[in-house]
Amino acid sequence: NAGVTQTPKFQVLKTGQSMTLQCAQDMNHNSMYWYRQDPGMGLRLIYYSASEGTTDKGEVPNGYNVSRLNKREFSLRLESAAPSQTSVYFCASSGTGFGYTFGSGTRLTVV
Amino acid sequence: AQSVTQLDSQVPVFEEAPVELRCNYSSSVSVYLFWYVQYPNQGLQLLLKYLSGSTLVKGINGFEAEFNKSQTSFHLRKPSVHISDTAEYFCAGWGIQGAQKLVFGQGTRLTINP
Numbered sequence: 001n002a003g004v005t006q007t008p009k010f011q012v013l014k015t016g017q018s019m020t021l022q023c024a025q026d027m028n029h030n031s032m033y034w035y036r037q038d039p040g041m042g043l044r045l046i047y048y049s050a051s052e053g054t055t056d057k058g059e060v061p062n063g064y065n066v067s068r069l070n071k072r073e074f075s076l077r078l079e080s081a082a083p084s085q086t087s088v089y090f091c092a093s094s095g096t097g098f099g100y101t102f103g104s105g106t107r108l109t110v111v
Numbered sequence: 112a113q114s115v116t117q118l119d120s121q122v123p124v125f126e127e128a129p130v131e132l133r134c135n136y137s138s139s140v141s142v143y144l145f146w147y148v149q150y151p152n153q154g155l156q157l158l159l160k161y162l163s164g165s166t167l168v169k170g171i172n173g174f175e176a177e178f179n180k181s182q183t184s185f186h187l188r189k190p191s192v193h194i195s196d197t198a199e200y201f202c203a204g205w206g207i208q209g210a211q212k213l214v215f216g217q218g219t220r221l222t223i224n225p
Contacts, residue, residue, distance in 0.1 A: 004154075033212070040120070042201065042217040043155075050211070090154060098143045098162065098205045100213055102154040 002027050006091050006103035013081045013110045021076040021106050023091030029101070031094045032074035033058075034066060036087040037105075043090065049074055081110045114207040117200075117216035125224050126194055132187040132219045134202030143205040144185040145213065146176055150198045158200070161185065172196070197223045 004025045013019055025032065033048040045058030049068040063085060065077045074093075078085060086109050092100040118133040136142060143162050147155040159170025166178040176187045185202060202216040 031212070040217070043215045045212070048212060092155075094213075098213075099145055099157050099160055100155075102147075102156070104154040 004091055004093055004101050004103035006089075006106050008106060009104065010107050011109070013078075013108065015082060015110060017081050018077065018079050019081065020078075021089055021091075021108075022073070023075065023103060024073045025091075025093040025101070026072065027093060027095060027101065028071070029093035029095040030071070032068065033092045033094075033100065034064075034074070034076045035090045035092065036060065037090060038087050046076065046089075081108075083110045086110045114210075114214045115202055115204050115216040117202050117219045119219050120217065121220045121222065123222045123224060124192055127191050129190050130188065130192050130196075130221065132200050132202075132221065134185045134187065134216055136183050136185065136202075136204045137207055141206050144176075144178060145203045145205070146170065146174070146185075146187050147201045147203060148172075148198050149201065149218075155201060158187070192221075192223050194223050194225065196221060 007022045030051045034046040035043040037043050044060045046064050047066040049055045052071045055066050067075050089106045091103040094100045114137040116135045124130045145160045146158040148158050149155045158174050159168045161168045161178045169175045174189050199218045199220050201218050203213045205213050207214040
């Protein structure tokens with residue numbers, strides 16, 4: 001089925017470890033986004049990519065990096081994980097209709 | 112400053128009762144509005160959207176919302192809820208304060224009691 005695929009679904013990291021969250025969409029959307037969701041704080045934008053080859057910071061970019069590898073893929077990297085980065089991460093994409101299609105999320109715990 | 116405000120963080124209702132989840136947004140020249148639903152341990156799904164035209168928008172699962180420009184509101188309603196409607200609901204706006212991306216509210220947790 002068409003949509004946004006995120007991997008992995010679950011991950012436990014030790015403080016200081018690095019990892020990359022992967023996201024791919026097959027809807028030919030230009031824009032892609034990474035959010036984190038924390039209790040009581042809604043969705044906060046980490047980074048986004050309006051088109052292939054461009055990336056921009058969102059509300060909470062510190063501690064993260066992104067790569068828009070091609071039109072389909074947008075990865076999020078944690079270089080040195082911290083407990084404050086324990087969260088649920090969502091990738092989303094959008095085309096011309098302004099609404100977003102979301103992935104099913106990655107639940108990350110940093111111990 | 113919050114650009115999309117959901118006025119209730121939690122709303123408990125009894126099954127088969129009506130419900131309204133409130134959302135207000137910062138005024139903008141052109142704004143598109145959305146409601147998303149997130150069931151436990153899942154991603155967000157689009158419930159409905161207002162882009163233009165009729166101010167009463169119908170979505171999936173019997174939900175509807177009304178765009179009110181004068182009150183800068185986009186409240187979500189359902190006349191009779193079911194246990195399966197238990198979820199978190201997010202209001203979002205595109206074009207809020209000129210942003211060319213969605214701005215989300217804080218979410219409202221809807222709990223349906225039998």
